[in-house]
Amino acid sequence: MDYILKYAYYVLILSILMGISTWKLFKKMGLNPIFSFIPFFNYYLILKETKHPKWWCAMAYLPIVGPIMMTVFHLFLMKHFGKSSALQKLMTIFLPFIYMAIVNYSKDAEVYAEDDLYLTDAEKSEQKKETFLGSITFAIVFATIIHTFITQPFGIPTGSMERTLLVGDFLFVNKLNYGFRMPMRPLALPFLQGTIYDPQGDGNPKNDPKSYVDAVKLPYLRLPGWEKVKRNDIVVFNYPQDSVHTAIDRKDPYVKRCVAVAGDVVEMRAGKLFVNNKPEVILGDQEEQHKYIVKASSQIDIPSLYKNLEYLPVREIQTDGGYEYDFQGLTDKTAKIIKEIPQVLDIKQEILPKDSAMLSYKVNAERTAYTKTIDTTQSIFPINRKWNPDFYGPLRIPKKGDVVTLNQETLPEYRWIISEYEHNHLENKNGKIFINGKETNTYTIKQNYYWMMGDNRDASLDARFFGFVPEENIVGKPMFTWLSLQGVFSDKSSSYQAPFKIRWDRMFKATNTGEAHKTSYWWIAALILILFFGWEYFVKLFGKKQTEEEN
Structure with missing residues (x-):
């Protein structure tokens, strides 16, 4: 109810501004000036008078999309009164209610009668440009509607979900499964999450300009969905402790596995997860990984290892006894394979001692040695417990x-x-x-809370560090991987970088099925693309043949 009231409040303000700045123009179009104050109906009449599809008025006040559509409608109205120069268009876009009011209260504002028969070549050329720009605008509007209200693309920049989701996987996230969360910052640039990248900036996102107007805000409201967040779902959510953005829907998006829901009790015992005192259920498509330290008598052929297993160490250090490698995430299977390499002397999963602090590693300048230090940047949650990522809990997840x-x-x-x-x-x-x-x-x-963890357990900034994830932070559920690029995101923590390539075998495969072997639906995607780009060609070809037959 609060959301609806606040939304109605903004609509009322915009409608009053629209009426004050256009009522005389409505009168000159032969319409009742009172109509200029009526939301939706005022834009319906403008579209009718300017001979554009009248149903477009339904998009006038939609969050994110509304400001774009309103600008388009204002441009239509100003052109109807002969105000279509470059300067006049800029004034309409950036100072809409001020410029329209100037036109509204001027004495010479009259409806501009257009007749295609009397258009000059320059005017016809300008008309073609406007048609092209209109097509681009509505393509952006359509994409914005899909992006805002239905599904959103999401890239995997880090290895916290390896090997279930790989760095460089690009997903489409369904925003409707768990119930669509209405936008809380309705005035924003389309397609941007939180900030506008500033190439001249200092690299701190806190200092980058925001992509939304923080002063125009709406309360949290989630529409009904057809399922609840369940254990083992892979979920996209807004990072709860994002210090840059106060708006929930503008906080950084994260993707993790929901290992526990409201009311569950989680615990880590020697690096193994227990939920409600039972070992976690490992799904067919879940490749759980842990950190291993590998000691070798001589240098391992890392390029060959990557070619065969697609695993890279994050650190290589030469020691008196040979070489030491830090693999941030290995599955039990790959750990056994590496153990069989002839020069490998020892491989051991690194498990932090019970009641010890979270550790990090500091490598010397020569990269010949490293020391363990207390990691103050990743304080465990909650801060007063003597827990670490391997020995954690028990902790109960709060329930509404x-x-x-x-x-x-x-x-x-x-x-x-x-x-x-x-x-x-x-x-x-x-x-x-x-x-x-x-x-x-x-x-x-x-409200209900959830416990989100990465499948790459020792390389995941997850709930063990930032705590509970509120229900209001849930974005949606990944549907499928539409593109997968190896080497697109560089890992600065690693001594090695994976070569660039397209992972064709991962494209258009569904996520969240729990199955080890997923079906690729690339042929459906190809068919859709052919229909999308070929439709106009076939329509024109058919129309041309029909004209020839009639002649």
Whole structure:
């Protein structure tokens, strides 16, 4: 209800601005000037008068799409009154209600009568340009509608889901399965997630210009879907602790596997995941990986290893006894194969000791040695527990309606839920906890939460570090891989880089099936492309033949 009221509020403001700046123009078109204040109907009449499809008015106030369509309608109206020079178009685009008001209240504003019979060659050329630009505009509008309301392309830039999803896989994400989340920043540039890349910037996304207007905001609203987020679903969600963007739908998108849902208890025991005290279920298409340290008597032929297994170490160090390799993620199967390499002396999964801090590695300038250090950049969640990624929990995932106990021990676990995800004012003063100004020792959870982890367990920034994922952060469910490019994203942490190639065998295969062997539907994609690009050709060819037969 809050969303609808806020949406109606914005529509009302825009309709008043539209009426104030165009009512005289409506009158000069022989229409009742009151109609200029009526949302949707005012644009319907403009489209009718300018001889454009009247159903386009339905898109006038859609989030993201609406501003584009309104601009198009304003240009139609101004052209109808003879205001179509380059400067006048720019004024209409960037100062719409101001410029239209100037035209509206001027004495010489009259309907401009066009007649194709009397158009000059220059005017006909300009008309062709406008037709072409109109086609481009509506192609952008159509793509924006699909991108915003139905499905969104998403690229995999990191290896947290290897080998289930590979770096360089490009997915289409279905936004409707779990229920479509209405846009919360309706005034935004299409296709951009959060920021506009600034080539002259300092590289900090906090300093890049935003792709949306943060002041124009709508509350969270999710429409009904046909399924709930389930255990083992691969899910795209907005990173909960994104410090750059306050808008939920503009936070960075992440893709992980939902290993536990609201009400479940998660625990890591020596690098193995347990859910509700049972070992996790490994699906057919899930290739779980872990970090291994490999010691060899001599240098391993890494290019040959990659050619056969498509695995690269992130680090190679020469030691007194030979060479040491750090493989960020190996499956049990590939670990056994590497163990059989003649010069390999030892291979061991690295498991952090219980009750130890999270570790990182610092390599010296000569790349001959590295030391272990406490990793302060990836503090474990919650920050007051002596857990690490291999020994973690048990931890219960909050469920809507849960009444949780608050004290100094449990507060770090629920702090973000109370203050950030459920938007309360939280204070912790003199050992006492205040929510919205009232002292309390309990809190009732308002929404469901999920636990997201990467299949590449030791190379994944996941829920063990950023905590619970709120239901309102869920974007959707990946449907299929439409493109897969090896080597498109460079891994700066690795001494080696994979060569560039197109992975044809991965393209147009469905995700989230749980099956080891997936069917490729590339032929359906090819058929759609042929129909899409060939339709106009066949229509023209048929029309040409029909004309010849009539003559």
